[in-house]
Amino acid sequence: MSIARLAVRSSSAAWRANQPFFVTVIAYILIALIAAAHWKIVIDVKLYNKNFLFFGSVVTLILVVVVSGRLIIERPAQPLRALKDLMLAYNLPNRIIVGLPVALVLPIFFSTFTSIKGGITKVQPFYADKALAAIDRTIHGGVDAWRFFHPILGFGSLTFSLNVLYNLWFAEVFIVLFCVVFSTRNEGLRSQFLVTFVLTWALLGNALATAFASVGPAFVTTFYGDATFSPLMDYLQTTNVTYPVLALDTQSYLLNAGLDGPHLGSGISAFPSVHVAAATLNAIYLWRFGRLMRWASIAFLAAIQLGSVHLAWHYAVDGYVSMLMTPIIWAIAGRLSNARLRRTDID
Template sequence: MFVYALVAFAAAARWNVPVNVRLYSQGFLLFGSVVTVILFAVISTRVMLERPQRLFPALRDRLVANELPNRLIIGLPVALVLPVFFSLFTSMKGGLSRIVPFYADSTIMAIDRTIHGGVDAWKILHPLLEYGPVTFVLNFFYNLWFAEMVIILFCVTFSTSNERLRSQYLVAFVLTWALLGNVAASIFASVGPAFVMPFYGDATFSPLMDYLQTTDTTYPVWALKAQGNLLADAALDGPRSGSGISAFPSLHVAVATLNAIYLWRFGGLLRWAGIAFLIVIQLGAVHLAWHYGIDGYASMLATPVIWAVAGWLSKAQRGQNRLQVENPSPL
């Protein structure tokens, strides 16, 4: 995160990108407070149901047994810098067009059609998904993406069961956002199907947008409002919460892939829930006009590589820490 911050501030100074490091401070504080209250309520309820002779000592012992002190020691430093990281990311994403003007959509569309037999990906899916209830459900889960991401992120942040796995996930998380969400998004600067008309005057995806707008009269399609907000924010100066337009690669699919990789090792329901959620996010990304099909494919290919690199970095760091313990420095 420190390296990312240095690079972000340097890029912001070079291309005059407005930066606000406090975009998500209140949101994360609110989320952390709500999660803390819920967890404490759950633990307290379980202790009270056991009817201990002395409630508060029993509650204290349960918190200690759950390694609360250790969880706070290792988790709080990460949790406190996450709002700054996300604020920097949004600031840089909002300023990508200052670094590289949007240019790649026509090329990405051509490649996407080639992959899908000469037609746009949404047209292949449309006969299966062009039903109001289906569109609504896809939009619901697409919006649920943020909650899934934050819940897993916080669970890992405060996890004490597997130090190396925790390190690998957190490093992979930061690299995914930085490399795919900022670097790759700058190299392949594109706006996505929902925005090719306002940015390029290209009506290729007008039939899909017309379907979504028609469906919105019966079943709410929240993606349309979000896309309108992004378009409005793009005309303003400075970052705002959730602002920034970028299509290739899909960060939604990348994070869903990362979480599917992480949940796979737990087996059972969590394993298949992660895979199912990834599939739904990919379908929603295309059907709701956020992304070309290839945006998600690229993320699904790149994220496992980032996961492997993060594993190597975590292994190397753990080996270095072990060496320092076995051969402590005289300092």
């Protein structure tokens, strides 16, 4: 087979496997660009290029080390033949064909998302915090959610542990994401996850975040001059003397980032919680992979929800809505993915 025919076949296979994802991402980026032009929001599509290149290089290096280690241990008579057989056994060529185009598009998606998130106040000013805090009090017996959980969580060592888990969210989300991107075992499940991932970030992290523009407990004093959550911030500052509370540094970064355009991880918004939404999506996906994965993902979701409130990032309702909306988006994405995959098979 010629190189040209192989390239055509590979491109066709990649498009068939990823059509629902690409259609969803392209639609999102087009809508984002139109919104950015209308509200004069700066879009930087290269924000995450270096980070994804670094992450991809680390993953590739780990793969090379694992494969090389196996070959060194087994000492096959024909190393190159053994390497080829190992690659075929793990379906590596097809994984690369199917997954690499998605991996190349993801930095553009995340860069667009962050740019739009950073431009929320160009659409409308923050306004919803008072209402969200009131809803929290109604749900939690007339007290702020952080006070409701504080008798259990208000210990320095536990605060530190929750902060560590909250920061590990990035690793959990992107490890699961890349595992799905390069998976080939269940095409329908893979497509459903990827479409849900994009829609969750777009609908919850951009659309709803703009419609209910809010800053979260950590920033209400800065943006509103409201001292309601000063006791929580005082507790975190006091704890930080003994146990590092890295959330305080990140919150300080967010206040300064984005003043001259989008930056890595910049943009402030509380409702709803993308952290909780992503953890919910991973729990839904990992539910089918045995008890360990199932309950570990549920425990991690609980830690992210509690940490988001205890570390002053979110109102509890931000996470509750995310946990409610993500399964709905998952179901919709399943219908969209399956319908498009069926049409592709017919064509």
